Amino acid sequence: MRSSFTLALLLAVGLAGSAARAADESPTADVKGSADHPVISRFSGSLLVGYGQQDWATTVLPGAGGMSKTERNKFADPLQVEGKITRLFYLSPLGKTPLEVFRNQQQALMAAGFKPRFSCEVKDCLGPAYFAIKDDNRGKGMDWAKGYLIGVKGNNFRGAKWGIPMSVTYDEGHILAGTLTRGGSTLQILVFTSLAENEYTDRAASYVEIVEPKSMPTGQVTVDAKAIGAGLQAEGRIALYGILFDTGKAELKPDSDAQLDQMVAVLKAQPAAKVFIVGHTDNVGSVDANLKLSQGRAQAVVAALAQRGIAANRLAAHGNANYAPVASNASEEGRAKNRRVEMVLQ
Template identity: 60%
Template sequence: MTHLARTARAALAFCLTLSFAAAALAAAPKADVSGGADHPVLKRFTGSVLAGYAQQDWDQRSFPDASGVSKSESKFASPVQLEGKVTRLFYVSPVGKSPLEVFRNYQQALNGAGFKTTWQCESEAQGCTKAYFALNGYERAKGMAWAAGDLPSAEPGSRSAWPLAMSISHDQARMLVGTLQNAGRSLHLLLFTSVASVAETQRAVTYIEIVEPKAMTTGQVTVDAKAMASGLLAEGHIALTGLYFDTGKTELKPESQAQLDAMLALLKTQPALKAYIVGHTDNVGSFDANEKLSQGRAQAVVAALVKAGVDAKRLQAKGVASLVPVAANADDAGRARNRRVELVAQ
């Protein structure tokens, strides 16, 4: 018996133990979890109950890429880290509806809306059992709210029941991962359908994650004067995380004021300090355009400080475009880190 098979058998035995522990008659959830709602781009399978729900305005999720699952381990081969608004949904289908019927209906609806599949599986041979373990139901269920109810046996006379929370299984498991265009944005979607806990429930369950790339709320963190002084002493430069510009623009946004005030405090407490204000960009677009943009942003910061009373002779603006990255420009997260303004001691 393989390690994977032993793990699956142990998981099933654990579920069976829980079922016999639930001696009292249990009822399946009859109403949606409080506060939960279908995602606007994808409605539920007819008759299903939204039993689990969570939504974070900004979070990170791990999806498989086109290589799917590892050939040797029960994990995603090359997981992709996605950031943005995250919606997690867990549906319980009506008794008698097979996971295949549920999966095919979702698949048909998504394909009709222009869904682009990154990876999918429909059998153990294609990696669905490994995908089940790679999902890590315990981690995925963190922070989710759940409806009242359990998953009772649908067999006549049976008093067995299984816990509702994240009750996916590797039995008849199918997974679909890809992207969907909506209102000019590319949404990332992961869908997993299987038997609910064990076949005796005669139900299918579906777990869905949708990640919507969006701009993170800014203006929440600034580097204060004390931290800037420490950074200059230790490294000779410091990134100013509280300076904000619209894409392709050089005008400082109003929410930059807190960071400017901290810079003014530093320059006031260290009257001998002379500094370069250095603008950086990612590598998107031409180098000449990025050099001009980075120089313009650096000059905007200098102008704001001089207007507030700093001697212009203490400051010099420099734009270096994408020449000094702090991360790879291969993804949005890396490019966001590279778009910055730094204060460098002369």
């Protein structure tokens, strides 16, 4: 009798020790370098255990049609968006259900003016939505906290360990996608909250993805002299995005030097050619202000080319404001394309 009691006591102590050691491996702080996004706060007491941010990238979000009826684990009308993408992954406190966490997230978003486009809380769409999101490898580029999800329920799973990255599931899952307008910009927001890996962890996990519209950084590619010459020969003009100015300014930025050098090279290779340097703007601001700005920018380029040895009588500056867009000014991406300098054969 005493031997059996002793064995049982030792076994209980051993199991308790194993559970305590496993609990020590749970994350206790946010992943290094992370921060909540200002448009949605965390559920009280949660840890931000996964974080990633891309200054310019693209992602696919569910459209209003939900899940495809013909393609497995695909959105019916996927919405591809570009801009600054922030990805956040939270673990809620022990004992908090996915429903409680999600309802708080939903309530906070709706109070802020969120406009839902797609939502699902039933299994017939949750499973496909889960795989559509998870199979996109969204967590691959994120930073993750060290540690594990630890089993705290079920005799056979106490102290068991599971990985944290993208540990949302379709069990007790809830998904919401839509838009929120802030400061004149419309943000795309996706929230997916479910059990964290399984019922034995007794925690909820939330994946949040926020896309902020942003113009693609321009001026990162210089058009070389050969391409400029070919463009002038074929079209009589060529748009150059490597000529850079600060917003509302007409002073050339130093990063423009590489593009200016290529413009000089083609003009020296074609000594008889005369060109207009034409400045273009987007539609932000008045036409009069944009005419003045585009003219000033064109004159700045002419002056820079003259300083590099091109005869002044071969160059003429012209400001065209926003009279000749090459894309819609309704989007930031379109406005970025419209802000350009062109070389045009006289």
